[in-house]
Amino acid sequence: MSAPGPVLAAGCVLWRRSPEGGGLEVCLVHRPRYDDWSHPKGKLKRGENARDAAVREVLEETGHHCTPGTPLPTLRYEVNGHPKEVLYWEAPATGGSFVPNDEVDRIAWLSPAAARARLTRPADRVPLDALISAARTVSDPGT
Template sequence: MGSVAVRRFVGPRSSDGTAAQARSSWVIKAAGAVLWREADGDVEIAVVHRLRYDDWSLPKGKLDRGETIPACAVREILEETGYSCVLGRFLRQVSYAVGGDAKTVDYFAAEAVSGSFVANDEVDSLRWLPVDEAAALLTYAPDREVLAEFGRLPADLLLVLLVRHAKAGKRSEWDDDDDLRPLSGSGWKQAEALQSLLPLWAPTRVHSAPRVRCVDTVRGVAEDLSVEMVEEARLSEEGYWPDPDAGLVRLLEIAAQEGRAVVSSQGGVIPSVVQTLAELGGLRIDEVPCKKGSVWVLAFTRPFGTWSTSDSPSRWPTLVSAHYLASALPRP
């Protein structure tokens, strides 16, 4: 397997910006997951034994060139465990040194949906265990910390993929109705990347603010799913700001519906929605970036029983995890 490493100079620099010392280090990027499945009303975790290291760990591996971190997690799960999976919430990033280089591993929750284990060159054994037993078997403390984060919340959460529309050129250079401003060439590339990335979370519904640039950003996802896109006027800038509470409630309604949702909106809406939902849920987010073509992976608790907006807010879906993906494009 290939890997992606980012070279960064760690020595001082001269006045022209070049490295004054040749010493540099590599950051090795990797991804993995807590792979889970339901078992008799509870949850079991897959723990793998690596023959080369004689250790028990969570499945993970290095990025291939031209691969995104979420795609790497899904591929490595399949290669090491034999299971196809669907990604859930982001758990945490682990950092450590390998030789003289730094390595980071991004971990997601991931539900096993099909497959079976067959011993391979990397993994000679796999055990499905309850969370506590899996934690006791894991060799390394960072893996146990990742598993503890997984166990902090229910495995089966509601999920919304909140997308800012892709690049659409400058508003000042568009003479027609701004609602009709189309994606630029780079925007279409971002839309194609989202068409590959978003299915890793297995959405079943696609919603969009009624703007051409918002609709076209996720049109490919809707076509691949063979579903009609649902127009969401409350989640456009003009529809949201006259009544932000109504916009927030609408997003919660979308989250609570059956199946996961993709929602395409605008930069004037997304930061307010994410920050407000985080504050309501007691979730600390220091900043809410929102680049064009970016994605917020939002996970919510499931309301008990049938839920409606007439219920007490204490029974509404609560935001418990928010992870920002700045780009759907792979690293060069």
């Protein structure tokens, strides 16, 4: 009997241009269950592809619509002894508004440097750093 595959999840590094000054801002979610700050993400539903799951999770957790663009590094880690794999995309927010819920009680739009400092899990900095790097090749995001 073979070991089960990893738990599959997907999410986005959700971003926008700041209403004040136009610098890059990243959205982080606070999950009261874990008392942590992370990128919006969640498990794939049966038969759902990862990109669709990422869009659904962003909307459910942040209230914002988004358009996933460039894939970002995939994170692989263990949760309670089981492997988990989270696929990420960079995604500009295209509208919406946050309403607190049982899963996410707060969101924060932060500069990349502030988001990097606020992330609870150091590994969550990997997709953020990839976004920052890509943004720098296009224009200075004002980090």
